[in-house]
Amino acid sequence: NNLYKGLDPSIQSSYFGRKVKDLLDKALLTNIGQPAPDFTSADTAGKSISLSSLRGKYVLLDFWASWCGPCRRENPSVVKAFKQFHPKGFDIMGVSLDESKQDWEEAIKKDGLAWSQVSDLKGWKNDAAVQYGIQGIPMNYLLDKNGKIVAKGLRGEDLVKKLQEVIH
Numbered sequence: 761n762n763l764y765k766g767l768d769p770s771i772q773s774s775y776f777g778r779k780v781k782d783l784l785d786k787a788l789l790t791n792i793g794q795p796a797p798d799f800t801s802a803d804t805a806g807k808s809i810s811l812s813s814l815r816g817k818y819v820l821l822d823f824w825a826s827w828c829g830p831c832r833r834e835n836p837s838v839v840k841a842f843k844q845f846h847p848k849g850f851d852i853m854g855v856s857l858d859e860s861k862q863d864w865e866e867a868i869k870k871d872g873l874a875w876s877q878v879s880d881l882k883g884w885k886n887d888a889a890v891q892y893g894i895q896g897i898p899m900n901y902l903l904d905k906n907g908k909i910v911a912k913g914l915r916g917e918d919l920v921k922k923l924q925e926v927i928h
Contacts (some may be wrong), residue, residue, distance in 0.1 A: 790892055792910060795905050796821060799888045801855065804865055805877035809853070809876055812907060814925045817851045818927055820919070821901040823894050825857040825883075826867035831898040834915060835871040840873060848927050850906075851875060857897060859883045902926075 773779075790795055800810040811821065822838060824831035842852055856879035858864035868877055880887055886894075892901075902911040902922060911922050 768816060769915075777852045779791065790901065790909060790912070792912065795910050796901060796907050796909050797891055799891055801880055801888055803878050804861070804868065809878055811853060814851050814853060814876070815906055815907050817849045817921070818845070818905060819903045819907075820850070820852045821903060822852055823852060823857065823889055823892070823897050823899045825897060826860070826863040828897050829857070832867065832871065834898045835866075835873065837916045837919060839872055839874075841923060844920065845923045845927055850927060852924060855879065855886065855888050857883055857886050857889055857894075866910075 783841055796811060798810060798812045800808050811819070820838070820841075824835075826832070838852065842850070852875040854868075854873060854875060854877040856867075856877060857866050858867075858879055859881050861879075863879055864877075864879055864881070867873075879887075892899075898915070900912065900914055900919075901909050902914060902919075904910050904926070910926060914922055
């Protein structure tokens, strides 16, 4: 942020300057220790679910898509963590950057994703992804019982290790 402040005002007010400022602001909003920004989106049945409705549990907010190879390769690790920690108060909210409802639903079924899944089917313009400043997927945020971000970008065994650390 200090680098941005050091830029010439004409650069700060340019299209790219405003874009950088927007990304920096979103990064600050989603820093570890910050309350996770709340949002509401529809699940596969069209029912609205808010992130805040999952408070009281540790929650992994997981941004992914059916067309994202690295996301699909990561899903077995997430499924394993869910099975191991769900009985201890862990939940997941998947946010898909899909545009095709059929592809999204098929991926959920094929990968065995047995937790809340939401999407507005806007692809990269997904409202929650824009709100969180998502630049690449898979991307996730681990929230504590009060909705505070305690970790982000957990992949593979790192997710299980962090859950073992925070859930007793």
